[in-house]
Amino acid sequence: MLILSRKKDESIIIDDKIKIKVIDIDGNRIQLGISAPESITIHREEVYLEIQEENRMAALEKVNLSELAANLKKGASQKKNKKGE
Template sequence: MLVLSRKKGESIIIQDHIEVTVLAVEGDTVRIGISAPKHIDIFREEVYASIQEANRESATPLAPNVKAFMELLRETENKKK
């Protein structure tokens, strides 16, 4: 991790396209502004973690649920006969 000291109004540049500026420092809170191209997603860490968890859940194989559904469908068909 790179650690830098910046004062209010000072910035850092990341790979020519992303500028991070310190807007205010109030007690333990630092307000920053981020200028980046529109195609770059920027998330707070907790939001990013929530998105990743949702992605993992949606990628979980559905095979057990499909098998259970197929068995239920077969039972229903057998009862009709």
């Protein structure tokens, strides 16, 4: 892990694409501004861990393929009926 010290309004650049700037420091709370391409997803760590857990749980769920196929057919026929109205 790289450890850097930065003061308010100072920044770091990662891979010529991501800029992290210290916006404000208030006691033990630091506000960071992050500039990155839209293709890069940025999450707070606790949100990222929740997403990973939800994905893990979804991958473990059993899927009833017959029910899924019936729902897909039902949705397709409802779309077709709405277009014909």
